[in-house]
Amino acid sequence: MHDTISVAEIMVEDVVTAPPNATVTEAATLLRDEGVSSVLVVRDGDPEGIITEGDFVTQLCERRDLGHLELSAVMSSPLTTIEPTASIVDAVALLRSTDIEHLPVVSSPERTSETAADDGTGELVGIVTTTELTYYVPQLVHRATESREQPPQRRVRTDTLYERDDWEFEYRGADETAVSVGDVARFSKPISEDDVEAFASVTGDTNRVHLDAAYAAETRFGERIVHGVLANGIVSAALARLPGLTIYLSQESSFRAPLPIGTRATAVCEVVEDLGRSKYRIETDVLDGDGTTVLEGDAVVLIDDLPPAAARERDAAATGSSD
Known part of the structure; x- marks a missing residue:
C-alpha cells in the first residue's frame, strides 16, 4: 500500500x-x-x-x-x-x-x-x-x-461532446453526411505522459514498460511506450466521428511497432465493404509521428441515425452555414 x-x-x-x-x-x-x-x-x-x-x-x-x-x-x-x-x-x-x-x-x-x-x-x-x-x-x-492546464474544449460537432485544439480530424467522402465505401477518416492527437498515466489508472494496466523509464530502458523497446489498447483508442476516436451514430461491433488489431510516448498518433480508417443493414467493414491503421504503421486491423461498425435532438442541431448548423 x-x-x-x-x-x-x-x-x-x-x-x-x-x-x-x-x-x-x-x-x-x-x-x-x-x-x-x-x-x-x-x-x-x-x-x-x-x-x-x-x-x-x-x-x-x-x-x-x-x-x-x-x-x-x-x-x-x-x-x-x-x-x-x-x-x-x-x-x-x-x-x-x-x-x-x-x-x-x-x-x-x-x-x-x-x-x-x-x-x-x-x-x-x-x-x-x-x-x-x-x-x-x-x-x-x-x-x-489533473489541474494542469489542458487544451481548451470546443463544441463544434453534434456527434461528439467536445473537441480540443490539438486534435485533428479529416473526412474524405463523396457525401460527408453518409458513409460509403471508399470514404476515409483520419483522426490524430498527441499522446502525452498524462494520457498514458491516466489510461493506466483508469484501466489498471500499470505495466512498468509504460510507466517506469528505468525499467523500460532495459527492455527490447529501450524506452516507455504507449499501451497498445490506448493506441487502438485512436481508431475508436476516428470512427466516432463518422457521419451518424457509430456503434462498434468488432475490432481485430495487429501491433506492428511500439508507439513512443509524446508522439502524434494518427488513425487512418477506410470504409472497404458495405455489409448491409447499415453495417460496414473498415480497415484501420495507426501511424506514429514519422508515418510508421504501429497498428493495423479491421473493424465492423453499425451506423445509426443521430438521435433527434442531435440531428436537429446538425441541420440547424448546416442551415446557418449556407445562409
Whole structure:
C-alpha cells in the first residue's frame, strides 16, 4: 500500500547543490552536466532555495542579462520540504497542494511529526520529484497533475461532446453526411505522459514498460511506450466521428511497432465493404509521428441515425452555414 512506502525509500540522495552566490550560468551548467532538473541552493549545509528548469524559462522571459546574476536573486524561496519518514502519499498531496514538482527532503532532529516543513531548515538528505513518484505511484501523480492546464474544449460537432485544439480530424467522402465505401477518416492527437498515466489508472494496466523509464530502458523497446489498447483508442476516436451514430461491433488489431510516448498518433480508417443493414467493414491503421504503421486491423461498425435532438442541431448548423 502506498502509505507504507516512505519518501526515504524513493528519494534521490545525490542532490545537486550550489551556494547562493553562484551565478545562474553556473547553475545552468550543473543542470546540463548532471542531467537534473533542479539545483538546490545551500548555505553552510542548510537549504535556502531552489532553481528549476521552469524557473530558467520564467527568468529568461523577464530578464535580459540573466547569466551573471547570483542564485540568491532568482531562486524560489522559502522552500517547501518534507520529512524522509513521510509517506509517498503525503508527498503527492504536498506537491498537489503547492503546485510544485520538486520536493527537497529535510531531516530535522527537532521535528518528530511526519509532515512537511515549510522553512527548509534542517539537514538536506535528498530530493523527491514527480519523476520518482511516477515510477512508483503513477495513478497518484496523475491525480496530482489533473489541474494542469489542458487544451481548451470546443463544441463544434453534434456527434461528439467536445473537441480540443490539438486534435485533428479529416473526412474524405463523396457525401460527408453518409458513409460509403471508399470514404476515409483520419483522426490524430498527441499522446502525452498524462494520457498514458491516466489510461493506466483508469484501466489498471500499470505495466512498468509504460510507466517506469528505468525499467523500460532495459527492455527490447529501450524506452516507455504507449499501451497498445490506448493506441487502438485512436481508431475508436476516428470512427466516432463518422457521419451518424457509430456503434462498434468488432475490432481485430495487429501491433506492428511500439508507439513512443509524446508522439502524434494518427488513425487512418477506410470504409472497404458495405455489409448491409447499415453495417460496414473498415480497415484501420495507426501511424506514429514519422508515418510508421504501429497498428493495423479491421473493424465492423453499425451506423445509426443521430438521435433527434442531435440531428436537429446538425441541420440547424448546416442551415446557418449556407445562409
